[in-house]
Structures are given as structure tokens and as C-alpha cells.
Amino acid sequence: xxxxxxxxxxxxxxxxxxxxxxxxxxxxxxxxxxxxxxxxxxxxxxxxxxxxxxxxxxxxxxxxxxxxxxxxxxxxxxxxxxxxxxxxxxxxxxxxxxxxxxxxxxxxxxxxxxxxxxxxxxxxxxxxxxxxxxxxxxxxxxxxxxxxxxxxxxxxxxxxxxxxxxxxxxxxxxxxxxxxxxxxxxxxxxxxxxxxxxxxxxxxxxxxxxxxxxxxxxxxxxxxxxxxxxxxxxxxxxxxxxxxxxxxxxxx
Numbered sequence: 001x002x003x004x005x006x007x008x009x010x011x012x013x014x015x016x017x018x019x020x021x022x023x024x025x026x027x028x029x030x031x032x033x034x035x036x037x038x039x040x041x042x043x044x045x046x047x048x049x050x051x052x053x054x055x056x057x058x059x060x061x062x063x064x065x066x067x068x069x070x071x072x073x074x075x076x077x078x079x080x081x082x083x084x085x086x087x088x089x090x091x092x093x094x095x096x097x098x099x100x101x102x103x104x105x106x107x108x109x110x111x112x113x114x115x116x117x118x119x120x121x122x123x124x125x126x127x128x129x130x131x132x133x134x135x136x137x138x139x140x141x142x143x144x145x146x147x148x149x150x151x152x153x154x155x156x157x158x159x160x161x162x163x164x165x166x167x168x169x170x171x172x173x174x175x176x177x178x179x180x181x182x183x184x185x186x187x188x189x190x191x192x193x194x195x196x197x198x199x200x201x202x203x204x205x206x207x208x209x210x211x212x213x214x215x216x217x218x219x220x221x222x223x224x225x226x227x228x229x230x231x232x233x234x235x236x237x238x239x240x241x242x243x244x245x246x247x248x249x250x251x252x
Contacts, residue, residue, distance in 0.1 A: 032076040036066040042092035057088035131251025221251035
């Protein structure tokens with residue numbers, strides 16, 4: 001029976017069941033079912049907000065190499081890369097770079113509980129999070145760029161401030177899409193036209209012209225690529241580098 005704590009919310013994972021405790025209402029409720037029965041395992045909070053559950057003892061058979069993650073947004077457990085060796089009663093420590101160091105532990109009782117004198121490192125895949133909010137540009141094309149804001153419910157707002165293809169006017173287009181893992185897709189990007197400067201601004205005169213689609217893929221907190229497909233602007237891609245980050249946000 002292991003206690004997992006995330007942001008004031010407590011999850012109890014016992015064998016192949018899991019429950020969520022809400023301190024605000026002082027109640028428990030069942031959440032997604034783990035994929036592996038576990039005993040003497042570890043649960044480690046990742047920087048993404050997910051929980052890494054690793055290893056397990058066993059009443060019969062060998063200790064487990066199984067590893068899975070719990071996602072609090074979907075309340076589901078998903079299998080990930082297994083340990084190199086079965087472990088129980090080991091330690092799992094999240095490092096400053098977001099990796100998790102798994103060390104020591106023991107083997108199966110039938111083998112006399114051999115001590116594990118090895119260590120392993122879990123490297124989580126990069127995932128989009130609030131820390132990606134800010135302004136981005138391509139250093140090779142300084143003078144235009146994008147703002148990104150990560151929204152609740154796995155949504156991403158993007159606005160691109162650029163110029164039209166013939167270079168005669170400024171152009172800006174924006175949209176809201178969804179993200180999963182390291183990739184975000186915006187399928188309905190629009191380019192507003194028809195507005196006037198205050199005091200003559202009239203909201204009813206704005207036309208939201210369909211522009212195309214944008215796809216973002218990030219390799220880390222400071223680098224990515226945006227691919228675009230637009231009937232009027234063409235198709236292609238552009239490298240992205242972080243320019244600014246809002247105060248109070250961090251990304252690892």
C-alpha cells in the first residue's frame with residue numbers, strides 16, 4: 001500500500017486499484033485501474049504532473065520490472081519503458097533536470113532477497129506544459145514570430161505576427177488547438193481583416209478568414225519547430241527558439 005501525493009491530492013494505489021482523495025470535500029473516489037498489481041513499489045511525481053510508478057514485489061514469481069505513469073488529467077495509467085532489472089523496496093528520486101534515478105532494492109524472496117547493487121535512470125519524454133507559454137521566433141529570421149499560451153484542458157493558443165507573401169503588408173493569424181505529449185495541432189487558424197483603429201473600430205466589420213493549419217513539435221523547453229499549411233501562404237516549416245517566458249512560469 002503506497003501513498004502518492006500530488007499537489008495536495010492523494011492517490012492510494014493498492015494492488016490493481018487506485019483511489020483519489022480530495023481534501024476539499026474530504027472524500028475518496030476510484031480512478032483509472034493500474035495495469036500491474038504492486039507491492040513495495042515507488043511512486044514519483046514528474047515535472048509534467050504525472051506520477052511514475054515503478055517496480056514491485058510479488059507473492060509468487062519474480063519481482064516486477066513493470067513501469068507505468070498516472071496522468072491526473074485523464075485519471076488513467078499507461079505502461080512505459082520497463083526497468084532493466086526487477087526491483088522492490090528500491091528508491092526513486094526525481095532529479096533537478098526532471099529525470100528519475102532508481103537505485104538499489106531487492107530481488108525475489110525465493111532467491112533470498114538479493115540486494116540490487118545497480119542504478120537506472122528514467123528519462124521522460126518531453127511534454128507540453130504551462131512553461132512553454134511565451135514568445136518564440138526563428139533566430140535566422142528575426143523580425144517576426146509567435147506568441148504561445150498553454151490553456152487548460154490540453155489546449156494551446158497560438159498567434160503568428162508576420163507579413164503577407166508578397167511583402168506589402170503586415171499579417172497576423174491565430175487559432176486554438178489541442179496538444180498531447182510534445183505535439184500541438186491547430187486545425188482552424190484564421191486571419192482577421194476588416195478592422196479599423198479606434199475610435200472607429202467596429203467589431204461587426206471583422207472578417208475571420210480561414211488561413212490554414214499549424215502543427216508544433218517541441219524537443220525541449222527552448223526549442224521546437226512549427227509546420228504550416230495554408231492555401232494562400234503555402235506549406236513549410238520553421239525552427240523555433242524561445243524569446244521570452246512569463247514571470248513565475250518555469251519549464252523543465
